[in-house]
Amino acid sequence: MSAFLDAVTGADGRARCAWSVSAPEYIAYHDDEWGWPLTDERRLYEKICLEGFQAGLSWLTILRRREGFRAAFDGFDPALVAEYGEADVERLLHDERIIRHRGKIEAAITNARAVRALDVPLVELVWSFAPDAAEHARPQSFADVPAITPESAALSKELRRRGFRFVGPTTMYALMQSAGLVDDHVAGCWRAGRADAHP
Numbered sequence: 001m002s003a004f005l006d007a008v009t010g011a012d013g014r015a016r017c018a019w020s021v022s023a024p025e026y027i028a029y030h031d032d033e034w035g036w037p038l039t040d041e042r043r044l045y046e047k048i049c050l051e052g053f054q055a056g057l058s059w060l061t062i063l064r065r066r067e068g069f070r071a072a073f074d075g076f077d078p079a080l081v082a083e084y085g086e087a088d089v090e091r092l093l094h095d096e097r098i099i100r101h102r103g104k105i106e107a108a109i110t111n112a113r114a115v116r117a118l119d120v121p122l123v124e125l126v127w128s129f130a131p132d133a134a135e136h137a138r139p140q141s142f143a144d145v146p147a148i149t150p151e152s153a154a155l156s157k158e159l160r161r162r163g164f165r166f167v168g169p170t171t172m173y174a175l176m177q178s179a180g181l182v183d184d185h186v187a188g189c190w191r192a193g194r195a196d197a198h199p
Helices: 024-032 041-054 059-072 086-093 102-117 122-127 150-161 169-178
Strands: 007-009 015-017
Touching (some): 015 024, 041 059, 041 102, 041 169, 086 102, 122 150, 150 169
16 A cells, blocks of 8 residues: 555644645645535535536646635625626636636536525535445545545436536545545544534
């Protein structure tokens, strides 16, 4: 088993998931956000959009542009983004603070409209696909972490049925990890099993 995949102890003496130690932005994201249960609709919509923008890129690229994304997309307020038209798409295609990909920009707008059309809150819908925590084994290394699960496939299917785009099963498993539906901090990581202790 590669040591790269296990928990790595940093200069501060804390052991973290190895993926998180290569950049300060990753450390902050790992410690303060990744895996904490997310129950705010706007932030959940933002994560769905950013996970879609991340497809084919590194998450670090997204983290470094996140404030730009927030400014460009009106703080990811679904009610505001749902009203965007072609002029907004063109504006966003010229905004160097974000990933300028027409399909992903249009998906963010489509997803805002899908959020607005839901008959249940987005948070309730997404969390209804959370797996039973008692049945989710703690990964010993990231080699033990799946790319897709039955729950992420089911969530993807339901969101697509409701009009969402760029929400494939792998992307939705990444969402489940980042939004705390699953706790994939590896064994030995200081954050493992601490989701309920979020300040």
